[in-house]
Amino acid sequence: FFVRLRNVIWRLSMSTLVIDTLQGKTTAGSINVRGEGSNNTNLQQGLAKAWAGFDTGGNLGDSLNISSADDDGTGNFGINFTNNMANSNYSATTNIADFTHNGSGNNLRCCTVGVRNSNSVEIDQGYTNSSAVFIFYDGAEMCCSVNGDLS
Numbered sequence: 001f002f003v004r005l006r007n008v009i010w011r012l013s014m015s016t017l018v019i020d021t022l023q024g025k026t027t028a029g030s031i032n033v034r035g036e037g038s039n040n041t042n043l044q045q046g047l048a049k050a051w052a053g054f055d056t057g058g059n060l061g062d063s064l065n066i067s068s069a070d071d072d073g074t075g076n077f078g079i080n081f082t083n084n085m086a087n088s089n090y091s092a093t094t095n096i097a098d099f100t101h102n103g104s105g106n107n108l109r110c111c112t113v114g115v116r117n118s119n120s121v122e123i124d125q126g127y128t129n130s131s132a133v134f135i136f137y138d139g140a141e142m143c144c145s146v147n148g149d150l151s
Helices: none
Strands: 002-005 008-011 032-034 040-042 050-054 060-064 066-073 076-081 091-096 109-116 120-128 134-136 142-147
Touching: 050 066, 050 076, 076 142, 091 109, 091 120, 120 142
Parallel strands: none
Antiparallel strands: 002 008, 032 040, 050 060, 050 142, 060 066, 066 076, 076 120, 091 142, 109 120, 120 134
């Protein structure tokens, strides 16, 4: 395929493009990617800004842009960002690795997003009892992915 650099067309003879930085031509922090049909997606907006896997002791596994995880009490955990989000309006998605119940046989285990701050997000883990009341519970591993704008 062909690449135009400073009005010179170069033919790439291999399928690997090796570069250190991508920067938008019109706006440095904005790169549009051609999507399906005539739709475009902004590359920066589509990237996860932070993600982590951690256990209920606050022990951080693999992660991106996470400085630490913490155990704030039964069923209440937090992850702290290395680079802050621009505000607290970002999207955080959680998942739990252990879907077993707490012994009663009819409880749904779940992991929910609690308080969102620009420098951290709180995650609650628990189950619902027979009256559909959320009961905080320490299960097993959790995962969290954060999308939004970095500050």
